[in-house]
Amino acid sequence: MIKIDKLSRYFGEIKAVDEISFCIQDKEIVGFLGPNGAGKTTTLRMIVGYLQPSSGNIEIDGESIFTDPLKASRQIGYLPEQNPLYDEMTVVELLAYFAALRKLKRDYFRERLNFVVKNCGLKDVLYQRIGTLSKGYRQRTGLAQAILHDPRILILDEPTSGLDPNQIIEIRELIRELGKEKMVLLSSHIMQEVQALCDRVVIINKGKIIVDDNIENLPNYLKRSTMLILEVQGENVDFSDFLKEYPFVELDILSRNETTCKVCVYETSGRLISSSITNNESDKNSIDETSEFDLRQELSRFIRDRGWLILEFSTSKMSLESIFHELTIENYYEPEIEEKLSAEQEVMEEEQIKPAETEDNREEQ
Amino acid sequence: MKTVFTIAKKEYELALHSISTYIVYILFLVIIGIIFSNMVFKIARAELRFLFEVIHIVFLFYIPAITMGSIAKERQTGTLELLSTLPIKLSSIVWGKILSAVFQIITIIILSLVFFGIIVIFGEGIDYGAIICGYIGLILAGLAYASIGVFASSFPSNQILAFVLALLISTVFYLLKFLLPLLPFGLVPIVQYFSFDYHLSSFLKGVIDTRDILFFLAVTVIFALLAQFNLQSKNLMQEK
Numbered sequence: 001m002i003k004i005d006k007l008s009r010y011f012g013e014i015k016a017v018d019e020i021s022f023c024i025q026d027k028e029i030v031g032f033l034g035p036n037g038a039g040k041t042t043t044l045r046m047i048v049g050y051l052q053p054s055s056g057n058i059e060i061d062g063e064s065i066f067t068d069p070l071k072a073s074r075q076i077g078y079l080p081e082q083n084p085l086y087d088e089m090t091v092v093e094l095l096a097y098f099a100a101l102r103k104l105k106r107d108y109f110r111e112r113l114n115f116v117v118k119n120c121g122l123k124d125v126l127y128q129r130i131g132t133l134s135k136g137y138r139q140r141t142g143l144a145q146a147i148l149h150d151p152r153i154l155i156l157d158e159p160t161s162g163l164d165p166n167q168i169i170e171i172r173e174l175i176r177e178l179g180k181e182k183m184v185l186l187s188s189h190i191m192q193e194v195q196a197l198c199d200r201v202v203i204i205n206k207g208k209i210i211v212d213d214n215i216e217n218l219p220n221y222l223k224r225s226t227m228l229i230l231e232v233q234g235e236n237v238d239f240s241d242f243l244k245e246y247p248f249v250e251l252d253i254l255s256r257n258e259t260t261c262k263v264c265v266y267e268t269s270g271r272l273i274s275s276s277i278t279n280n281e282s283d284k285n286s287i288d289e290t291s292e293f294d295l296r297q298e299l300s301r302f303i304r305d306r307g308w309l310i311l312e313f314s315t316s317k318m319s320l321e322s323i324f325h326e327l328t329i330e331n332y333y334e335p336e337i338e339e340k341l342s343a344e345q346e347v348m349e350e351e352q353i354k355p356a357e358t359e360d361n362r363e364e365q
Numbered sequence: 366m367k368t369v370f371t372i373a374k375k376e377y378e379l380a381l382h383s384i385s386t387y388i389v390y391i392l393f394l395v396i397i398g399i400i401f402s403n404m405v406f407k408i409a410r411a412e413l414r415f416l417f418e419v420i421h422i423v424f425l426f427y428i429p430a431i432t433m434g435s436i437a438k439e440r441q442t443g444t445l446e447l448l449s450t451l452p453i454k455l456s457s458i459v460w461g462k463i464l465s466a467v468f469q470i471i472t473i474i475i476l477s478l479v480f481f482g483i484i485v486i487f488g489e490g491i492d493y494g495a496i497i498c499g500y501i502g503l504i505l506a507g508l509a510y511a512s513i514g515v516f517a518s519s520f521p522s523n524q525i526l527a528f529v530l531a532l533l534i535s536t537v538f539y540l541l542k543f544l545l546p547l548l549p550f551g552l553v554p555i556v557q558y559f560s561f562d563y564h565l566s567s568f569l570k571g572v573i574d575t576r577d578i579l580f581f582l583a584v585t586v587i588f589a590l591l592a593q594f595n596l597q598s599k600n601l602m603q604e605k
Contacts (some may be wrong), residue, residue, distance in 0.1 A: 074452040086441030
């Protein structure tokens with residue numbers, strides 16, 4: 001088990017990672033999600049020992065990695081973000097080099113080499129120089145390097161970036177297979193990947209963890225996760241009466257022409273982003289059973305009473321993507337901006353009071 | 366220790382795979398050859414002392430050139446991240462890089478044995494002791510320069526700056542001897558002690574003095590530790 005305890009990291013004044021704590025259990029694949037610059041890579045780098053945390057602790061099986069860093073790094077396989085490799089070496093040379101640096105026994109290395117070559121599909125490029133490899137093969141070589149010594153812990157920073165769909169499926173299959181006996185922490189900004197692979201997801205934004213839960217529980221973080229997409233045909237289609245009747249319902253018009261109108265309807269308790277609707281055609285039949293007030297019934301009654309025709313009527317559950325979007329954009333940025341604005345106002349006020357002093361300070365700086 | 370050799374071996378093999386290495390070797394032999402053929406007839410003595418001094422000057426440029434990428438390039442391509450997350454000590458990385466540079470220096474010195482051969486074949490009354498001591502001195506000085514080069518390369522900057530910095534530090538150590546006549550009398554022995562040329566010259570005379578060996582080894586260790594410190598202070602784990 002890896003336990004990350006109040007881990008922080010500053011880069012000068014900037015707080016890249018802010019007191020995050022989470023655990024990775026044995027045989028668990030944890031997805032580490034966040035927008036760019038959220039602190040994902042910084043956190044992973046601290047876990048693998050490339051970066052020294054400003055404060056906090058990381059424990060592997062109850063033992064801090066800082067008491068014996070070499071022992072910790074023996075247990076970890078790491079695939080860095082840009083997958084840096086020695087371009088001048090051939091694949092087999094690289095693997096042999098890393099095996100030598102990790103002090104693997106010769107026979108054991110042969111055995112592991114066979115394993116990684118078979119599982120990462122490197123047979124054809126084994127004697128090819130890494131600089132000449134396609135991005136897919138390069139990524140596989142990086143992964144092969146990470147699992148060469150059969151580590152208990154795998155830290156993968158965006159493992160499937162730059163791969164074609166078939167390769168992505170293969171690599172995911174491999175990660176899933178590895179996750180049966182190892183702890184895997186993979187960072188990604190591809191939602192489907194996390195959805196397809198991980199048991200648990202940790203969402204981080206601006207250096208703080210905002211969600212740490214099982215994948216299935218994620219929709220619960222939003223008060224309402226269902227919306228209706230509706231296309232109706234009729235004269236003077238107008239939903240304003242319906243909205244008057246149910247003030248907690250909101251409606252976005254997606255497209256409209258003379259006779260038809262496509263709208264997205266949802267309850268305001270869950271703020272939803274209409275852009276995610278069109279992306280999410282696959283979940284058309286999903287129905288939110290827990291809803292007490294059934295928006296569908298009320299809507300279809302309303303439409304029937306007016307004699308319009310229904311061309312499309314579908315329920316759409318929020319994808320992980322839109323949950324992510326909502327959690328990281330909607331809920332977090334706003335207070336941040338407000339804080340900044342108020343801070344700026346304060347500064348301005350102070351400057352007005354003591355203009356002479358601030359000028360002195362500037363000179364000193 | 367094994368790790369140091371693994372890293373040094375890989376670096377050395379990669380250097381031998383590179384065409385630029387051979388271009389430098391040929392250039393080196395041509396330059397040394399021209400100077401050798403000019404000098405050997407002028408002084409008409411079977412000795413290599415002047416040649417060693419020329420090789421020393423060549424080292425001022427050659428060693429920063431082979432060490433400039435040692436850590437800077439790894440940092441640039443990101444492989445340093447990979448390397449420093451392996452279960453190896455940071456000091457092994459630094460010493461591996463220094464050792465690989467020493468391998469290359471030894472290779473170039475072996476190439477220069479051509480001129481030694483010419484002296485042996487055509488010369489008379491050769492002082493073998495002085496020549497062997499000279500080679501030992503050159504390798505030790507090369508070791509110290511390699512350590513300076515790796516240190517310069519350990520800064521988070523590009524390879525060109527690493528080259529310039531290494532050249533600068535090496536040249537200061539080299540040029541100290543020209544500074545001596547300008548200095549007040551009391552300072553001369555102190556400054557002289559830091560001059561590479563001063564320590565190398567006793568080797569070239571055929572004298573192996575422990576103090577000279579210790580001087581070069583001390584410079585090597587100090588710059589290796591500084592390089593290691595540079596790697597550590599760039600946010601890596603302190604204990605490694």
